[in-house]
Amino acid sequence: MxxxxxxxxxxxxxxxxxxxxxxxxxxxxxxxxxxxxxxxITDIEKDEIIDEGQLESDNDITDMAMNNLFxxxxxxxxxxxxxxxxxx
Numbered sequence: 001m002x003x004x005x006x007x008x009x010x011x012x013x014x015x016x017x018x019x020x021x022x023x024x025x026x027x028x029x030x031x032x033x034x035x036x037x038x039x040x041i042t043d044i045e046k047d048e049i050i051d052e053g054q055l056e057s058d059n060d061i062t063d064m065a066m067n068n069l070f071x072x073x074x075x076x077x078x079x080x081x082x083x084x085x086x087x088x
Contacts, residue, residue: 001044004028006037006055013037017044028055 005032006014012036015072018024024041 002050003042003044005040005042007040008037018050 002018002021004014004016004018004027005012018027019027021041028039028041035060036054039051039053039055040049042048043050
């Protein structure tokens with residue numbers, strides 16, 4: 001059995017148990033989360049932390065995708081047809 005704990009400044013805000021490590025990993029990496037909490041995966045039988053890290057929130061994922069599509073600040077804000085045509 002494995003337990004996932006979401007932490008916010010060392011305070012546990014959510015815990016859930018899973019039968020397999022794969023289910024725990026899928027929950028961490030395949031689900032969207034509204035906040036970027038730190039997480040820990042604990043092996044309950046051995047009582048040891050086997051993985052920890054930082055969740056990416058759905059907003060972080062969207063921002064990263066937009067920055068990859070539009071790497072400079074001007075293009076990230078959108079296309080202005082008046083600027084393109086020289087109209088003021």
